[in-house]
Amino acid sequence: MSDLVVKGLAKSFGDVRALREISFTLGQGEFLTLLGPSGCGKTTTLRLIAGFERPDAGRITLGGRSIVNDPPEDRQIGFVFQTYALFPHMNVAKNIAYGARLNRSISTKRRVGELLDLVDLKGFERRKPAELSSGQRQRIALARALAPQPRLLLLDEPLSALDAKLRESLRAQIRHIQQELALSTLYVTHDQEEALSLADRIAVMHSGTIEQIATPQQVYEHPQTEFVASFVGRANRFSGTVTATKDGLISVKVGEFLFSLIREEGLSDDLRASQVTPGDHVSLFVKEERLQLREVRENAISAQVVLVEYRGEMSIVYLKTQIGSLRARVSTRQATTLSTGSEVNVSFSPSAGLLFLAS
Amino acid sequence: MKKGGFLVFIGLLAFLGLVFYQPLFSVLRRGLTEGGRWSLSPLATILTDSYFVHIIVFSLKQAALSTLLSLGIGLPGAYLLTRYSFPGKSAIRSLTVVPFVLPAVVVALGFILFFGESGWLNQWLMSVFHLPSPPLHILYSLTGIVLAHAFYNAPIVMRLVNASWEGIDPEIEEAAASLGAGGLRRFVGITIPLLTPALLSSAALVFIFSFLSFPIVLALGGARYATIEVGIYTLIRTLLDYKLGSALILVETALSLSLTYVYLKAEGGFATLTQGSRRVATCPLFSRKASMCKMVIAAYIIIAAVFFLGPISSVLVDSLRVRGQWSVESYRQIFALGYNPFLGVSPLRTILNSLFIAGISTAISLPVGIIIAMFAVRSHLPGRRLLEAILMAPLAVSSVAIGFAVLYGLGGAPLHVRGTLIAIALAHAILTYPFVVRVIRPVLEGLDQSLVEAARSLGASPIRAFFEVILPLIGPGILVAAVFGFALSIGEMSATIMLMRPGLGTMPIAVYSLLSARQFGAASAMGMILVVVAGIAFLVIDRLGKRGVGCRTLW
Ligand SMILES: Nc1ncnc2c1ncn2[C@@H]1O[C@H](COP(=O)(O)OP(=O)(O)O)[C@@H](O)[C@H]1O
Numbered sequence: 013m014s015d016l017v018v019k020g021l022a023k024s025f026g027d028v029r030a031l032r033e034i035s036f037t038l039g040q041g042e043f044l045t046l047l048g049p050s051g052c053g054k055t056t057t058l059r060l061i062a063g064f065e066r067p068d069a070g071r072i073t074l075g076g077r078s079i080v081n082d083p084p085e086d087r088q089i090g091f092v093f094q095t096y097a098l099f100p101h102m103n104v105a106k107n108i109a110y111g112a113r114l115n116r117s118i119s120t121k122r123r124v125g126e127l128l129d130l131v132d133l134k135g136f137e138r139r140k141p142a143e144l145s146s147g148q149r150q151r152i153a154l155a156r157a158l159a160p161q162p163r164l165l166l167l168d169e170p171l172s173a174l175d176a177k178l179r180e181s182l183r184a185q186i187r188h189i190q191q192e193l194a195l196s197t198l199y200v201t202h203d204q205e206e207a208l209s210l211a212d213r214i215a216v217m218h219s220g221t222i223e224q225i226a227t228p229q230q231v232y233e234h235p236q237t238e239f240v241a242s243f244v245g246r247a248n249r250f251s252g253t254v255t256a257t258k259d260g261l262i263s264v265k266v267g268e269f270l271f272s273l274i275r276e277e278g279l280s281d282d283l284r285a286s287q288v289t290p291g292d293h294v295s296l297f298v299k300e301e302r303l304q305l306r307e308v309r310e311n312a313i314s315a316q317v318v319l320v321e322y323r324g325e326m327s328i329v330y331l332k333t334q335i336g337s338l339r340a341r342v343s344t345r346q347a348t349t350l351s352t353g354s355e356v357n358v359s360f361s362p363s364a365g366l367l368f369l370a371s
Numbered sequence: 372m373k374k375g376g377f378l379v380f381i382g383l384l385a386f387l388g389l390v391f392y393q394p395l396f397s398v399l400r401r402g403l404t405e406g407g408r409w410s411l412s413p414l415a416t417i418l419t420d421s422y423f424v425h426i427i428v429f430s431l432k433q434a435a436l437s438t439l440l441s442l443g444i445g446l447p448g449a450y451l452l453t454r455y456s457f458p459g460k461s462a463i464r465s466l467t468v469v470p471f472v473l474p475a476v477v478v479a480l481g482f483i484l485f486f487g488e489s490g491w492l493n494q495w496l497m498s499v500f501h502l503p504s505p506p507l508h509i510l511y512s513l514t515g516i517v518l519a520h521a522f523y524n525a526p527i528v529m530r531l532v533n534a535s536w537e538g539i540d541p542e543i544e545e546a547a548a549s550l551g552a553g554g555l556r557r558f559v560g561i562t563i564p565l566l567t568p569a570l571l572s573s574a575a576l577v578f579i580f581s582f583l584s585f586p587i588v589l590a591l592g593g594a595r596y597a598t599i600e601v602g603i604y605t606l607i608r609t610l611l612d613y614k615l616g617s618a619l620i621l622v623e624t625a626l627s628l629s630l631t632y633v634y635l636k637a638e639g640g641f642a643t644l645t646q647g648s649r650r651v652a653t654c655p656l657f658s659r660k661a662s663m664c665k666m667v668i669a670a671y672i673i674i675a676a677v678f679f680l681g682p683i684s685s686v687l688v689d690s691l692r693v694r695g696q697w698s699v700e701s702y703r704q705i706f707a708l709g710y711n712p713f714l715g716v717s718p719l720r721t722i723l724n725s726l727f728i729a730g731i732s733t734a735i736s737l738p739v740g741i742i743i744a745m746f747a748v749r750s751h752l753p754g755r756r757l758l759e760a761i762l763m764a765p766l767a768v769s770s771v772a773i774g775f776a777v778l779y780g781l782g783g784a785p786l787h788v789r790g791t792l793i794a795i796a797l798a799h800a801i802l803t804y805p806f807v808v809r810v811i812r813p814v815l816e817g818l819d820q821s822l823v824e825a826a827r828s829l830g831a832s833p834i835r836a837f838f839e840v841i842l843p844l845i846g847p848g849i850l851v852a853a854v855f856g857f858a859l860s861i862g863e864m865s866a867t868i869m870l871m872r873p874g875l876g877t878m879p880i881a882v883y884s885l886l887s888a889r890q891f892g893a894a895s896a897m898g899m900i901l902v903v904v905a906g907i908a909f910l911v912i913d914r915l916g917k918r919g920v921g922c923r924t925l926w
């Protein structure tokens with residue numbers, strides 16, 4: 013059963029079309045992440061669902077009932093703001109109790125205790141928000157949003173103001189709490205690592221539309237659009253022309269080089285459906301971890317090492333070739349054998365390339 | 372909600388149009404008509420008559436000198452506040468607000484009692500140096516006016532420049548040092564350019580205040596040293612020449628609007644200030660190590676202390692001395708019910724009048740100021756910047772002109788307030804609402820809009836969110852604005868004197884009348900009440916001001 017259904021949502025601010033057409037469903041207890049670059053309309057989507065703005069067009073139903081005309085206070089939707097928005101004049105206990113108090117069916121005092129337990133902040137009841145670290149504020153904001161027992165939780169980049177270590181531990185904590193409560197959750201972020209690690213499903217957004225909704229693995233390995241391919245993961249992109257298609261192989265000419273790809277693996281969904289014919293202009297994506305420097309197989313280019321960047325277990329190798337600059341991710345053990353300025357051969361397997369029709 | 376707000380705003384515009392813009396325009400039009408027709412001849416009279424040209428030039432000259440002296444006294448203070456630490460530093464920084472709420476006529480009284488021919492300073496100098504006659508002759512001259520203006524404005528310079536100086540990221544100077552710039556080079560090449568917006572805007576502000584100053588010039592200038600403000604007052608209240616009075620107002624308003632434009636330009640420069648993560652390092656002022664530099668600083672502090680504390684202490688001491696004896700007789704006089712020949716009413720009546728006027732004035736200026744501040748913060752109307760500037764116009768129009776506008780333009784239908792306390796209260800409301808806006812606006816700007824949304828998403832209705840979230844957060848700011856507006860009204864004399872009728876006197880007018888009649892004891896006692904009101908206002912502003920009502924907003 014799907015809990016939240018959003019259909020054909022559109023919203024403009026003056027000349028700015030923040031949302032063009034947003035449709036998705038969120039199942040009961042599901043964790044869906046909206047992932048996209050800043051300015052693509054993620055916050056606007058959340059604000060429309062929470063009721064802080066009215067959509068120009070589209071439907072929003074929660075549990076089968078339209079909520080578009082409800083004021084925010086009647087929607088029972090929890091919201092965690094990017095800047096937390098804790099009430100500065102109330103202490104932690106009062107902040108958390110605020111929503112519980114308005115919902116008469118809840119015993120306020122017990123609820124505050126439970127929630128402080130849940131977010132690991134027992135004993136902080138009397139502190140004012142100004143006396144908390146940003147990680148603690150973030151957890152109080154989460155506790156406050158959960159206090160009235162919302163039907164749906166919305167989080168707008170809740171970790172973006174925190175440092176990397178804290179981000180990772182709070183991320184796990186949020187996911188844990190969400191699963192514990194089996195709470196339907198919509199989580200906004202521009203950080204792909206966060207989206208990939210957290211979500212049941214990811215919706216990748218781009219200038220007011222959703223480009224793909226799928227599991228993290230599908231989004232990563234089978235991006236449906238060129239935008240998703242370039243936004244999720246790190247890929248090298250080439251522009252080329254199709255020269256031949258036969259025996260389940262496609263040949264693509266990039267500069268002086270001729271690459272061959274396996275048809276079944278190398279075509280994005282929309283390309284697979286249509287016919288690829290020689291002469292088509294295409295974009296070819298190869299993820300940085302799929303470039304190989306060791307044994308030369310098919311699809312080889314000679315390259316010069318520009319820089320080797322140490323990243324712990326893995327290293328990033330920057331390369332210069334006749335068809336542009338490339339990034340390859342290889343094991344550090346292998347990278348230590350490379351010196352700046354040396355010549356290497358780069359190659360990738362025919363199953364590693366992904367083609368999109370050039371727009 | 373949105374529609375309601377819009378209607379309230381339209382109502383506000385209509386109200387201000389009726390009580391301020393239309394009256395002011397009718398005054399300005401009066402200055403451009405002759406025998407019922409448009410004419411430039413009143414203006415021509417003003418600009419060719421040697422007397423009027425003299426007072427215009429004198430107004431600008433005294434304002435320029437006052438600005439120079441205020442900078443001269445204020446900048447060393449700003450330097451000390453920025454670079455040194457000493458006990459009472461934060462108190463001194465807060466006290467720089469005091470002149471703003473201290474009525475000018477009390478300052479004038481203090482100057483007469485302290486710097487006058489038979490004032491405390493001359494008496495002390497005569498007895499210490501065994502002089503036969505008073506050595507200082509500074510009252511009733513340009514010097515007296517300029518000194519009194521510096522008393523008022525040097526603290527403003529000190530405060531604004533200090534705030535800007537402390538805002539400079541020390542890392543900028545450190546960067547210059549690491550690039551090889553020595554102390555003097557850093558000061559000239561880095562510090563001064565970064566302080567320039569603050570220097571310019573405080574200089575422009577002091578110039579405007581001094582240019583439009585009225586009670587000080589009236590009380591300390593004597594007949595020979597009239598400024599435009601005094602000229603307008605004399606033309607209208609003594610000579611009853613409304614035509615030339617209006618023409619002079621026209622000239623003055625043109626000048627003050629241009630000056631205000633310069634000020635706003637310079638103030639805009641503040642926006643580019645760097646915000647450092649660390650504060651400027653300070654060194655203790657009082658340490659064992661004596662140096663030449665410390666001697667100069669000590670001399671400055673002693674002179675400044677005498678200059679600022681002398682006049683106010685004189686008012687206090689004089690209010691408690693009658694014929695060489697300590698006594699509370701003066702206070703008994705001013706709380707008396709009986710008719711006072713110098714005031715034309717009982718002294719107690721003037722106190723009650725002042726309280727009544729300040730109450731009504733605050734009741735008007737507070738909502739007006741809040742509505743304008745909300746408009747300034749929330750509205751997305753095209754042209755709202757211009758509208759906002761126009762709504763702040765009373766800041767750039769002299770108080771005497773506003774008083775006359777209310778007298779001349781608002782006398783008859785539909786309000787029928789001529790010759791009543793309400794007319795004075797209206798003038799005060801017009802004069803003070805821009806300050807309410809300046810206090811409330813940053814409070815509203817600092818209010819995170821998502822707090823309301825957070826409350827709503829937790830189940831609070833809009834009204835509930837207002838009372839439980841918004842009001843507790845802006846309440847202190849509103850209280851500060853109300854107290855500030857009240858104090859400004861209590862001390863206001865310029866517009867009041869234009870609207871004076873027998874029986875309508877207020878406390879500042881009483882101080883002025885009593886000092887003109889050389890009843891210094893009673894004048895001082897009345898002055899002390901005004902000082903106490905100003906002191907209470909200062910305490911409230913200072914206490915609550917710490918929570919988000921920055922002092923920069925006052926100017
Ligand atoms: N209240 C608003 N007024 C005007 N433009 C807005 C407003 N809110 C958002 N926008 C615009 O809509 C677009 C999407 O904004 P937003 O939803 O905040 O993006 P995101 O959260 O993905 O960074 C942006 O171009 C932004 O400038």
Ligand SMILES: [Mg+2]
Pocket residue numbers: 051054055056168
């Ligand atoms: Mg956003």
